[in-house]
Amino acid sequence: MDHTIRPAVQGDLESITAFTRDTFSWGDYVPERFEEWLADDATQVLVAANADDHPVALAVCTLLSPIEAWLQAARVEPASRRRGLASRLNQDLTTWAKSRGARVARLAIEDWNEGAISQTAALGYRPTCHWVYAKRAVGAASPVPEGNGGQRVATAEKVMQAPSGESGPAYLSWTSGPLAAPARNLFGRDWRWRRLEIDDLEHAGRNGMLFEARAGWAMAIPRADELQVAWMETSEEDAYALTRSLVDLAVDLGVDSIEFMIPKVDWLVGAVRRAGCDIEPLTVYSLPLA
């Protein structure tokens, strides 16, 4: 059966929810993000619709900067897989992004997801950098104490909110330090990666999301129930101290969990593991839109 690729509309939510509810063992984020994507001028949501005009697949592309496109949420209902739908959606989205000036398209895939890795490799996407998503519960929600055993003992070092004036030193330290190269100068916020600019740190400073300690800097975004650490600048010697003090910050904020998106560098991964996080490796892939 032939499918039509078209922009998603509000009325598609029910069909999309029906085939995305249980995509992964933990469920899926697509139904709850769908309306936000539709309302965003920088985002294009495409569906593949069957002969009855019911969506059986979708994919989403967002322009994260004038030249960087981010693809996500490729989902095909199980009965319609291996018919080229995800690949057609991806190609139409990169055509859309290119027509708006994007020079590179990127996406992230968890390293266990061999189907998605094969599918995007066939389209020409190549691994750019390796990352680790690290997460742990904190405070009352935590099954393990925050410290190294026994009662929680706050670290001697505290992270403090940094003013936007700290963005210069933080950015300079990062660009000349050991973490920018493995990150390929990218940072991952809300599971979307793009190039980190000094303006991002300035913006974080103005909005209370830039933190500093002797052990380094971090961009951390407090949400209702979690603290999301989207960027860190530290050294091998100080990585654990910074990680621990960010866990303490999460406890002080009263959130249920803390999550880190970090480049896959052994000593940094070791630090978040030692601080009690579970980790999930993933890779960011890129396709030049020449």
Ligand SMILES: CC(C)(COP(=O)(O)OP(=O)(O)OC[C@H]1O[C@@H](n2cnc3c(N)ncnc32)[C@H](O)[C@@H]1OP(=O)(O)O)[C@@H](O)C(=O)NCCC(=O)NCCS
């Ligand atoms: C991954 C997914 C989007 C692929 O969609 P799809 O429409 O079946 O993919 P396509 O038909 O365009 O695949 C094109 C090619 O990619 C490769 N491929 C796709 N799925 C594959 C799989 N499960 N295993 C191995 N290779 C695969 C094949 O080379 C395929 O060509 P072929 O069918 O002629 O052999 C779909 O399986 C899906 O919805 N999975 C669950 C959600 C998910 O993991 N999304 C990606 C999150 S990053």
